[in-house]
Amino acid sequence: MIAILDYRAGNLTSVKRALDHLEIPNRITSDPRVLSSSGGIIFPGVGAAGSAMRNLRENRLDEVIKSLVLSGKPMLGICLGCQIILDKSLENKTSTLGLISGTCDKFSQELYDESGQLINIPHMGWNNIHMKKDCPLFKDVPETSEFYFVHSYYPVPDPDYVIGITHYGLDFCSVFGRPGLWATQFHPEKSGKPGLKILSNFYIYCLENL
Numbered sequence: 001m002i003a004i005l006d007y008r009a010g011n012l013t014s015v016k017r018a019l020d021h022l023e024i025p026n027r028i029t030s031d032p033r034v035l036s037s038s039g040g041i042i043f044p045g046v047g048a049a050g051s052a053m054r055n056l057r058e059n060r061l062d063e064v065i066k067s068l069v070l071s072g073k074p075m076l077g078i079c080l081g082c083q084i085i086l087d088k089s090l091e092n093k094t095s096t097l098g099l100i101s102g103t104c105d106k107f108s109q110e111l112y113d114e115s116g117q118l119i120n121i122p123h124m125g126w127n128n129i130h131m132k133k134d135c136p137l138f139k140d141v142p143e144t145s146e147f148y149f150v151h152s153y154y155p156v157p158d159p160d161y162v163i164g165i166t167h168y169g170l171d172f173c174s175v176f177g178r179p180g181l182w183a184t185q186f187h188p189e190k191s192g193k194p195g196l197k198i199l200s201n202f203y204i205y206c207l208e209n210l
Contacts, residue, residue: 002203003038005065006030008055009045009080011187018189022196024203032064040074040206041065042199043081044189046150049104050092052080062097069099074180074206076137076199082176082183083155091153099181102157111169119169122152127186129164129174137175137182137201138164145194147186149174154185180209 004015006028019026019042026042027034035041043065045052056062069075077085084096089104096104107121126146131138154172163182164175174185182202188195 001025001027001038002206003035003041004028005035005041005043005061005081007045007052007059007061009047009052011044011046011079011189014187015042015044015078015189018196018199019203022200022203024199030059030061032061035064035068036073038073039210040076040202041068042076042078042202043084044078045080045084047080048091049080049083049089049094049096049153052084053094053096056084056097066097066099069181072180072209074202074209075182076202077183078189079151079185079187082185083153085177085181085183086155086157089153100157100161100176100178100183102155102161102176104153105156106153107169113169122150123154123168124150127166127168127174129166129186131164131175132162135163135175135177135182136179136205137198139201141194141197141201145191147174147184147188147191147195149186151185155183180205 083104086102157176166174188198
């Protein structure tokens with residue numbers, strides 16, 4: 001069973017619908033016992049870093065998540081969940097979980113596209129990913145695939161953890177992590193067949209590493 005972390009952020013039901021479609025057993029939960037007994041955790045979310053961290057700390061879910069990940073529990077962070085894995089976010093100047101070293105920065109209002117036009121912030125739409133290293137989540141995902149993004153901030157992890165980059169006014173990290181702990185700035189649950197394949201690959205990894 002995959003646990004979808006409930007920390008009062010948005011977008012939890014979108015992830016659940018995607019897992020239901022894939023017939024992957026799942027549950028939205030904030031119960032530490034359920035999180036601990038799950039095969040893996042998806043840490044999704046839409047919202048602000050400051051309020052998200054407050055919600056996590058109020059329920060001591062920050063300590064639970066850090067303990068489970070350090071013990072080897074597989075986890076996938078999505079969008080806000082991706083950003084919170086890092087040390088800190090410029091959004092609300094918030095200290096975050098520190099599971100992977102790095103920060104979350106904000107897109108400048110002075111970035112331009114290839115035609116010389118100012119880009120829109122937030123970044124909303126479909127973009128591809130240039131893979132910098134292999135990742136089991138992307139097994140059998142076509143290299144030409146595009147994924148759906150909605151964000152004004154982007155992760156800047158330690159370079160050793162960068163898996164894929166995307167260009168939007170600048171090259172930013174859109175996938176990072178290490179075996180068993182991954183994060184995507186895009187929304188796989190909203191990215192059609194390629195995104196569903198990523199979720200399926202995460203589930204397979206969890207089953208193989210029980």
